[in-house]
Amino acid sequence: MITTTGSWRRAGEELAAIGADAVTRGLVLASGGNLSTRVAEDRVLITCGGTWLDRLGRDDFCVIDFDGNVVDGEGKPSSEWKLHTRTYQVRGDVNSVIHLHPQTSLLIDALGLDIRLLTMDHANYVRKVARTDFFHNGTDELADSAASAALDANCVIMAHHGCSCVGPTAQMAYRRALNLEQAAEMTYRLHALGNTTAEFPREAFERIRHK
Numbered sequence: 074m075i076t077t078t079g080s081w082r083r084a085g086e087e088l089a090a091i092g093a094d095a096v097t098r099g100l101v102l103a104s105g106g107n108l109s110t111r112v113a114e115d116r117v118l119i120t121c122g123g124t125w126l127d128r129l130g131r132d133d134f135c136v137i138d139f140d141g142n143v144v145d146g147e148g149k150p151s152s153e154w155k156l157h158t159r160t161y162q163v164r165g166d167v168n169s170v171i172h173l174h175p176q177t178s179l180l181i182d183a184l185g186l187d188i189r190l191l192t193m194d195h196a197n198y199v200r201k202v203a204r205t206d207f208f209h210n211g212t213d214e215l216a217d218s219a220a221s222a223a224l225d226a227n228c229v230i231m232a233h234h235g236c237s238c239v240g241p242t243a244q245m246a247y248r249r250a251l252n253l254e255q256a257a258e259m260t261y262r263l264h265a266l267g268n269t270t271a272e273f274p275r276e277a278f279e280r281i282r283h284k
């Protein structure tokens with residue numbers, strides 16, 4: 074039975090709220106995607122395999138170490154647990170990983186196009202989009218390539234699969250995922266209108282980046 078301290082319970086409740094919101098917004102079909110929060114330096118609260126993100130309860134989470142050993146909870150971690158732990162291992166500043174399957178972000182990437190940042194929120198929250206080629210879910214290749222891409226980006230597209238958005242809090246990681254998908258939707262519309270140049274003003278972007 075998971076657990077224990079109030080802070081871990083709150084982390085689960087926060088992820089459950091994010092999961093429900095992500096499904097409502099169509100950022101993932103309900104049984105896809107997985108979410109995690111770092112609850113100690115090398116301990117990760119993560120959704121269990123096969124859970125539905127719009128109805129996450131306490132038993133749908135477990136706590137694992139960086140080798141995937143369950144240290145609290147009854148269930149098995151998501152098959153994507155390595156994606157989460159490898160990212161935490163290389164990004165000491167990251168305390169949450171949000172993995173969703175946002176359709177327009179994947180569509181833009183599949184077309185070989187870059188997701189363009191259009192608004193101040195895109196510039197502030199997304200800043201940079203990194204990508205990996207396709208690797209099967211649950212593999213070391215996927216986990217390592219996504220972790221490596223996250224070294225200098227907080228939003229990573231994993232081709233033909235999904236995104237991994239990271240942040241110091243779950244709220245920030247999710248805000249980045251929302252803005253990533255909105256930027257992709259606006260990019261799609263720009264291309265549909267025949268526009269290939271519109272972007273957030275470069276000078277203002279540089280100021281934000283160096284803030």
Ligand SMILES: [Zn+2]
Nearest residue numbers: 105106234235
């Ligand atoms: Zn996935």
